[in-house]
Amino acid sequence: MQASTHNAGQPPRILVVGNGMVGHRFIEELCERSAPGAYQVTVLGAEPRAAYDRVHLSSYFSHHTSEELSLVKPGFYDKHGITLHLGEAVKQVDRAAKQIHTNQGRVLDYDTLILATGSYPWVPPIQGAQHHECFVYRTIEDLKAIRSAAKQAKSGVVIGGGLLGLEAAGALKALGLQTHVVEFAPVLMAEQLDSQGGQMLRRKIESMGVTVHTGKNTQEIQMHGGQQAAHRLCFADGSQLEVDLVVFSTGIRPQDTLARYGGLPVAERGGILIDDHCQTADPAIYAIGECAAWQGRFFGLVAPGYKMAQVVVDRLLGGDARFEGADMSAKLKLLGVSVGSIGDAHGRTPGSHSYVFQDDQAGVYKKIVVSADGSRLLGAVLVGDAEDYGNLLQMALNDLPLPAHPDSLILPAYAGAKPTLGVDALPESAQICSCFDVTKGRIAQAVADGHHTLAALKAETRAGTGCGGCVPLITQVLNAELAKQGIEVKNHLCGHFPYSRQELYHLIRVGGIKTFEEAIAKHGQGYGCEVCKPTVGSILASCWNDYVLGEDLTGLQDTNDIFLGNMQKDGTYSVIPRMAGGEVTPEGLMAVAEVARDYRLYTKITGAQRIGLFGAQKDDLPAIWARLIDAGFETGQAYAKALRMVKTCVGSTWCRFGVQDSVGLGVELEHRYKGLRTPHKMKFGVSGCTRECAEAQGKDVGIIATDKGWNLYVCGNGGMKPRHADLLAADLDKASLLQYLDRFMMFYVRTADKLQRTASWLESLEGGLDYLKQVIIDDSLGLAAELEADMARLRDAYACEWQQTVADVSQHARFAHFINNSARDPLVQFVAERAQHRPASPAERVPTYNISLEEA
């Protein structure tokens, strides 16, 4: 049947087989460059979900969901009139009839066929390897299977110590398994790293608790044949390893079966043969991505696949773009270790020589390979510190001349001024983002068109949205272009104050300024706004710790501070008394319970180890707090940008594993810093041993007990953007701990930007953690005594705000709902839920009528 596929008068039919990263990139490029409706596009994907980010697959375990990994914006295919069939594989291509047959019995005609079938994991022919409980690591479905098997497992092994294998090992570790990596070659990542770099990587990975076995030839896997664990691996040298879970990551092979059956030529080592236009031997069929072989080789990275997708779209639209090979440089983070590999990493170019920097203590290895005459960079290996990757890559790709002493490129900054590449040196044509092939010229144009932030540039050019390795370089180009246009990068508070928060803090502190009026008269202009008022309010509190509801200060307080409670969606408030360290007496619990019952408050344990009472009406707040204060409670400052609380585990007083009294320390710290207004809210945690039950490393300040004292971690965060805290100092006695903490707190108060949590503050500090250590521990700025004195003064000025408010009768009028009537807010209504109640939605509210007795 030849004649069935006539399509007269209709737009040409493009059929895309494969909905992976490259297949999807092709669709995006086509939609972007062709007129709507110019083609009739159908996509078939064998996996049950639309294209997702395979490069960041291991993050699926740590913090991403499959939705977050998705590359397809909701509604994208519908919007462009593209038909997408998921979970449907193509089993045959009938080139003569220009038709494909799917495993669902569907037959589809095409005018142009795009094969983007990707690759499949290759598993070596080892006895036992074909067992269904041996896993591979490529799709979300693979990961789900691994995750489910890991629930019954204590240990796991990844066979294969290449790039993907180490990714997989990271995933096993994230699942809490004792993790092993087995590699046939003598070093890890032999493809990208030289042997010294591989050694360094191994040491770093082992220090994280992953056991690495190199030079091991796995001969047999005895599934369910283990004694200590479920399965047993037998190696050629007679040794054995027993684990509960086996994952293969021994390389990939192009998925070229359709081409083989369809009679299209394939390369010797696999891959559908394509020419410079990515066309196969059949002019109606193109192949792109990992399933394609150009000049006999296939590319196992995403960037070359993206380039091929662009070439084919250009070709379909009548252009003459060509695929001319791809740079296989890569930068990635494996198990938390930064690794970079550029060009001729092994120094195989005749006559080339290399420079090496190695710091065993910090775990950093850097090597550059330069040409025989020392004028050009040919390759590089970076382990433990890949900061230089962007610069070095641009030097290699753009053939830039090297400085007189090329080794200065990889020496640490303290060795002397590092020759910076300077983005000005790059030609306009320099490719900054290799994932999306974005040049420096394109980024400069976008900046000129008004895209002045990194986020705006990403949205406009897509640069930096693939692997993300080029983001530092994009930022450099952005800043250089802004500077050229004479645009200053400002960090002014707002239109009313031409200063940053840090500068304003200094002016207020040194000038002894006590009110907003004085601050804006001396250092600002106009009336003020919802940005500068609370910021100045917070700075005044950080400097003088005066009562925040004082006559001149009330109008500066934001939503929560102005009535000393967190406003809920219906205008009611939460009431959260302090329970330092999470401790509460039975009598205290009873008092809280009685208040909750008497005022009908919804009651819940909060995330901060204390009890929250919700739904309190504003006019009840003074009476509620009067009762809590009588029962011995004080404000928990749950409404303030201040230290909220200290989370503790029970520690050595009760726990049989605890090595120090974590509750005792937590209670002391909470009382030491309570109420002190900080640029943003702060949370502390204290754990009594390394089991870390208080999750201290996810807090702004985390303290973990050791046999010898306390380890102090700083600048962690949970919430939206989790960050592990960094170790500031180890094995401290309590006096030093308190001293460092006083300094740390005040240094943060002095130098952070408005509403900047400690985590992003540290990231923005020039010099980072090392600088912070110098300031806090070595007193490099000579500030320590002043910081400690400031803190002592503030602590002396502490008073419970609710105690002050309850005692001050003039405040009570402010808490009435109406200034002219004792009625309550008729819009505050509740509906029952799970034995308590919640705010009624506007639709659920019962209309109320105000009947005035005077008129009746």
Add this chain to the structure above:
Amino acid sequence: MMSQAQEWISICALTALRPGTGACALVQGKQLALFRPSKEATLYALDNIDPFAQASVLSRGLIAEHDGALWVASPLKKQHFRLSDGHCLENPDFSITSYPVRVNGDRVEVALA
């Protein structure tokens, strides 16, 4: 046509309004937000109900100056309403009503129409 003389309703003493803040008043069944941006006797009155959240909270918002005008930022999600006429900066479809307000002697008075 002569408009009917406005009926002024006495609400509270001026001193009851703390400078730089607002307060909510109940006027003939309506919830009104009164604002006193500074120590001066200049006042504003708007609906107190945040039209986005349908909660009676606007008097508890921060008073802000932008583009030469004064606004209140809703305490819930910070949408801005112009004190002079209730215009909503983020979405004019959510603009609210403003009311005449004056200081008569030491009393604050509003008119509903």
